[in-house]
Amino acid sequence: MTIQTSLGRRGFLASGAAVAGGFSLGFSFPWASAQAAEVQELNAWVVIHPDDKVVIRIARSEMGQGTLTGLAQLVAEELECDWSKVTTEFPTPGENLRRGRIWKNYSTGGSRGIRESNQYVREGGAIAREMLIAAAAAEWKVPAAECTAANSKVTHSSGKSATYGQLAAAAAKLEPPKEVKLKDPKDWKIAGKPLKRLDTLPKLTGEMIYGIDVRLPGMLTASVRACPVHGGKLKTFDAAKVEKMPGVKKVVAIDGNAVAVIADTYWNAKQALDKLPVEWDVGKLGEVQQEQIAAMLKEGLTATEAFVGNKAGDAKAAIEGAARKVEAVYAFPWQSHANMEPMNATALYTPDKCEVWCGTQNGEAALAATSEAAELPISKCDVYKQMLGTGFGRRGRTDYVRQAVLVAKQMPGTPIKLIWSREEDMTHDTYHPTTMCRLVGGLDAQGNVVGMHMRISGQSIAAALAPQTLQNGKDPGVFSALNAGGQESAFAYNMPNLLIDHALRQPHLTPGAWRGVNSNQNAFYSECFIDELAEAAGQDPLAFRLKMLKPKNAAALKAAADKAGYGQPLPAGHFHGISQIMAYGSYVAAVAEVSVSNDGVLKVHKITAAIDPGHIVNPAQTERQVAGSFVYGLSAALYGEITIKDGAVEQTNFDSYNVLRMDGMPKVEAVMAPSGGFWGGVGEPTIVVAVPAVLNGVYKATGKRVRILPLMHQELRKGA
Amino acid sequence: MAALDVNGKSVQANADPRTPLLWVLRDTLGLTGTKYGCGISQCGACTVHVDGVATRSCQMPLSAAAGKKITTIEGLAQNGKLNKIQEAWLANDVPQCGYCQSGMIMAATALLAAKPQPTDADIDAAMTNICRCGTYQQVREAIHAAAKA
Ligand code: FES
Numbered sequence: 128m129t130i131q132t133s134l135g136r137r138g139f140l141a142s143g144a145a146v147a148g149g150f151s152l153g154f155s156f157p158w159a160s161a162q163a164a165e166v167q168e169l170n171a172w173v174v175i176h177p178d179d180k181v182v183i184r185i186a187r188s189e190m191g192q193g194t195l196t197g198l199a200q201l202v203a204e205e206l207e208c209d210w211s212k213v214t215t216e217f218p219t220p221g222e223n224l225r226r227g228r229i230w231k232n233y234s235t236g237g238s239r240g241i242r243e244s245n246q247y248v249r250e251g252g253a254i255a256r257e258m259l260i261a262a263a264a265a266e267w268k269v270p271a272a273e274c275t276a277a278n279s280k281v282t283h284s285s286g287k288s289a290t291y292g293q294l295a296a297a298a299a300k301l302e303p304p305k306e307v308k309l310k311d312p313k314d315w316k317i318a319g320k321p322l323k324r325l326d327t328l329p330k331l332t333g334e335m336i337y338g339i340d341v342r343l344p345g346m347l348t349a350s351v352r353a354c355p356v357h358g359g360k361l362k363t364f365d366a367a368k369v370e371k372m373p374g375v376k377k378v379v380a381i382d383g384n385a386v387a388v389i390a391d392t393y394w395n396a397k398q399a400l401d402k403l404p405v406e407w408d409v410g411k412l413g414e415v416q417q418e419q420i421a422a423m424l425k426e427g428l429t430a431t432e433a434f435v436g437n438k439a440g441d442a443k444a445a446i447e448g449a450a451r452k453v454e455a456v457y458a459f460p461w462q463s464h465a466n467m468e469p470m471n472a473t474a475l476y477t478p479d480k481c482e483v484w485c486g487t488q489n490g491e492a493a494l495a496a497t498s499e500a501a502e503l504p505i506s507k508c509d510v511y512k513q514m515l516g517t518g519f520g521r522r523g524r525t526d527y528v529r530q531a532v533l534v535a536k537q538m539p540g541t542p543i544k545l546i547w548s549r550e551e552d553m554t555h556d557t558y559h560p561t562t563m564c565r566l567v568g569g570l571d572a573q574g575n576v577v578g579m580h581m582r583i584s585g586q587s588i589a590a591a592l593a594p595q596t597l598q599n600g601k602d603p604g605v606f607s608a609l610n611a612g613g614q615e616s617a618f619a620y621n622m623p624n625l626l627i628d629h630a631l632r633q634p635h636l637t638p639g640a641w642r643g644v645n646s647n648q649n650a651f652y653s654e655c656f657i658d659e660l661a662e663a664a665g666q667d668p669l670a671f672r673l674k675m676l677k678p679k680n681a682a683a684l685k686a687a688a689d690k691a692g693y694g695q696p697l698p699a700g701h702f703h704g705i706s707q708i709m710a711y712g713s714y715v716a717a718v719a720e721v722s723v724s725n726d727g728v729l730k731v732h733k734i735t736a737a738i739d740p741g742h743i744v745n746p747a748q749t750e751r752q753v754a755g756s757f758v759y760g761l762s763a764a765l766y767g768e769i770t771i772k773d774g775a776v777e778q779t780n781f782d783s784y785n786v787l788r789m790d791g792m793p794k795v796e797a798v799m800a801p802s803g804g805f806w807g808g809v810g811e812p813t814i815v816v817a818v819p820a821v822l823n824g825v826y827k828a829t830g831k832r833v834r835i836l837p838l839m840h841q842e843l844r845k846g847a
Numbered sequence: 848m849a850a851l852d853v854n855g856k857s858v859q860a861n862a863d864p865r866t867p868l869l870w871v872l873r874d875t876l877g878l879t880g881t882k883y884g885c886g887i888s889q890c891g892a893c894t895v896h897v898d899g900v901a902t903r904s905c906q907m908p909l910s911a912a913a914g915k916k917i918t919t920i921e922g923l924a925q926n927g928k929l930n931k932i933q934e935a936w937l938a939n940d941v942p943q944c945g946y947c948q949s950g951m952i953m954a955a956t957a958l959l960a961a962k963p964q965p966t967d968a969d970i971d972a973a974m975t976n977i978c979r980c981g982t983y984q985q986v987r988e989a990i991h992a993a994a995k996a
């Protein structure tokens with residue numbers, strides 16, 4: 128297949144990001160901006176061009192998960208349009224506000240991009256379709272019921288037909304229907320199919336514009352350094368020492384905790400910043416060491432005060448009276464997002480307007496941050512969303528947007544692109560929270576679980592970033608995948624006596640959402656401990672789980688186990704470990720096939736995963752999310768660890784914060800097991816089952832329980 | 848001022864000779880397809896070809912690049928036709944966010960030029976680029992597909 132690419136449009140694309148009042152490019156190919164006057168908006172989601180091209184508006188962000196393509200599939204399905212004519216664009220958050228939040232929520236996190244908006248975007252497509260049919264019926268003076276829509280055409284029973292492009296102008300003038308009936312997913316032709324992504328081609332030619340690639344006329348670049356100790360302050364800096372360096376325009380302080388050099392190019396800005404003498408005021412925080420943090424968390428494991436997240440019966444009494452008691456302590460370290468594209472944003476400030484170009488997971492939050500930092504009303508600001516070189520939760524934050532605006536404010540009229548170095552990015556992240564967990568379980572004489580107590584000690588994201596969402600001090604998010612019930616993240620097992628509680632211990636390093644969020648450590652703790660209980664009960668981990676699992680969790684686990692051939696002979700030295708969880712509204716399970724060599728080298732050969740998110744909008748992309756999430760999860764389990772020395776983060780780049788590469792990639796096989804009737808997420812749930820499945824396999828291979836991550840510090844050699 | 852041969856064109860780059868080629872390409876020449884990921888030769892996002900060899904441009908100063916034949920991701924397609932690695936990437940729908948993919952494609956193109964039928968071990972050894980989205984499985988399949996094409 129030969130695809131004609133149109134190279135050499137870079138100048139247009141870079142400035143094109145700013146054009147088309149209220150919309151930025153959903154992706155950059157194909158793009159035809161002509162004939163604006165004849166383009167018809169049928170509703171917020173659907174725009175039709177005279178040549179039948181369909182532009183579908185996407186409010187959520189695209190950061191790799193395929194959300195853009197999946198949402199377009201859902202709209203196109205109801206619209207009954209020709210998929211080959213579909214293109215997309217992002218309405219800006221400013222346009223959204225001007226139109227009364229017609230595109231609703233922009234936030235793209237918590238695996239909610241598709242599941243939370245599927246209903247209203249499908250309705251958008253269906254309403255547009257009904258308007259096109261009504262326009263044709265009026266034109267032909269026939270009942271609408273005699274007309275059908277398919278493949279971008281309306282056809283009357285007599286055989287007469289018209290294209291969407293021909294009908295759009297008349298349809299746009301009609302009153303939208305108040306009610307539409309959505310298709311039964313079993314009748315889907317575009318949604319539910321493994322279609323290719325819409326945004327691939329420009330990612331193969333260098334044409335795709337990410338935030339870091341934005342170029343505006345007269346633009347300068349800033350390199351920034353914030354206080355290496357989170358919470359510390361900027362004391363002094365000596366701008367005169369670097370002001371004469373090549374390309375340097377200005378040295379500025381921002382927010383009392385950071386300093387930036389503005390120069391003609393990034394390299395010149397960074398060179399000057401590296402030479403800039405800076406003094407910080409870190410106070411007592413500068414004395415904090417990693418051992419103190421570990422001690423703080425450890426103390427919480429047995430503290431009397433704790434927030435209760437899930438309680439059934441009397442776990443402590445049941446454990447006391449049990450025939451057999453099992454106890455273990457686990458720990459999960461801080462993780463950096465290590466986004467592939469470091470944080471960056473470009474801002475253009477004048478006293479009566481402020482515009483920002485950036486990758487963000489939440490356009491509306493970025494807009495609010497712009498307005499606040501610019502000290503301008505929100506109506507005088509806008510944000511042009513660019514492609515994200517990964518998000519993983521980090522780009523839901525707006526600290527980098529605020530910095531860019533504060534820098535640009537000190538050079539009004541000049542666009543400034545602020546780029547964090549990798550070192551700045553890794554040391555000023557909001558990190559996966561660190562926690563420890565003490566688990567105690569009781570078994571009766573037959574090996575049944577009579578009670579379990581799970582005490583989590585450590586950080587809360589909500590307490591750090593959104594204290595207004597705490598419930599009398601309790602952060603419900605801490606209990607992700609451990610909740611008593613509900614459609615989002617319920618504990619998978621029926622246990623007669625259960626207590627899951629959280630002692631909030633908050634070291635100074637800011638925690639934040641990190642793909643999978645709290646279900647990462649909760650799956651690691653609970654699913655590895657369930658294996659310990661199965662071992663104590665003398666039972667197979669699969670059979671032991673199936674006795675207690677709720678039906679949908681059991682179905683997912685069985686689907687993975689069947690596909691992996693669990694229980695059947697494996698190559699010599701290979702072992703299976705399993706795990707399952709419910710998170711982000713989906714049921715997921717994994718079987719990992721691992722071996723550990725005599726000198727202690729772990730190899731993950733294969734992971735078979737099952738996912739039941741209710742409905743699957745694009746199985747090919749869902750499969751890629753399963754494999755991709757495993758890479759992210761396993762990177763953390765094998766190598767990921769952020770530690771503190773003298774209050775500051777010790778790891779600075781991929782040499783001290785290693786991640787999984789090609790040679791460590793297991794073969795991943797994904798079993799699609801949608802059971803219908805609900806909408807679960809896809810981007811995150813599977814990440815959390817990879818780690819416990821692998822570690823449970825490691826135990827079978829070595830007899831060693833890995834309870835403290837990362838694995839690279841653990842000795843896996845036999846006998847060692 | 849240094850004379851460079853980029854994607855078959857001679858260009859003048861007005862930058863300090865110690866500036867890494869990566870930033871000359873991105874900031875001076877406006878070729879932003881080559882990406883910054885680490886700046887210390889760890890991630891491969893900045894991979895370009897220098898005289899046909901896959902090279903991490905964040906660690907090559909402008910002075911060392913002068914006079915050499917440099918190809919970037921923007922120079923792979925010829926007359927609007929993708930190269931066979933890009934074609935295989937398209938057919939296998941490889942990218943997720945896509946940010947690492949310029950470097951991946953440059954590394955894979957160099958690998959196939961040196962070893963037209965690479966084994967899995969060859970791929971492991973040559974493709975040390977980081978992909979945080981975790982596209983490794985698709986990258987491997989696409990390289991094998993391109994080798995067969
Ligand atoms: S930016 Fe050059 S290897 Fe990472």
Ligand code: FES
Nearest residue numbers: 944945978979980
């Ligand atoms: S595709 Fe996103 S980092 Fe590789």
